[in-house]
Amino acid sequence: MSDTQALKRRAGESAANLVEDGMVVGLGTGSTAAEAIRALGDRVDAGLDIAGVPTSYQSRELAREAGVPLTTLADVDTLGIAIDGADQIVGADLVKGGGAAHAREKYVDAAAERFVVVADPSKTASVLDHPVPVEVLPDAKPVVADTVRNLGAEPSLREAERKDGPVVTDNGNLVLDCDFGELPNPGATALDLDAVPGIVEHGVFPSMADEVHVGTEDGVTVEYP
Secondary structure (H helix, E strand, C coil): CCHHHHHHHHHHHHHHCCCCCCCEEEECCCHHHHHHHHHHHHHHHCCCCCEEEECCHHHHHHHHHHCCCECCHHHCCCECEEEECCCEEECCEEECCCCCCHHHHHHHHHHECCEEEEECHHHECCCCCCCEEEEECHHHHHHHHHHHHHCCCEEEECECCCCCCECCCCCCCEEEEEECCCCCCHHHHHHHHHCCCCEEEECEECCCCCEEEEEECCEEEEECC
């Protein structure tokens, strides 16, 4: 295991330890959220009674492998906690979408009573400047790209690896990675993108994190933004 993966595991296990018997848990997407899912599987094996709401094909399959029972938002009254990673973190503000699952992640994370972010130290920053993933309807890509340029960003179509063509999300859409430079006001950027026709969802998560668990060499630091 690499040093970075060990830090991710510490963060994921720390968040998984917050889950209590009877909870419904939002299961995030990405390498650090995966560590939380595996830790939850170990706890389920030891007798913990929970159900998970996955945010992607990846998290659904991993939960099944780990033995975490699954459900949907439509079938539960309350989502007690969501555990998810981030591409960049500044306080309670996040940029997400490196795994192209940010549309489902956003509505699951927003539905939770407690949204816990898990990360290694490389994800924390003093200002958000990570390119913003924007999921777009395929036919709307040219119009959205032009509009995003007018908002001051440079969009680029995310290309798939080890296959020809672009990344296609679990929802059947495309992803534009939009480089705005620094985002001094993430809430304002989020509102601008919310208003663009053809955008399904974007990766700016303003003021959404309730807790941030960061794995370190000495353990885990927990922040309450």
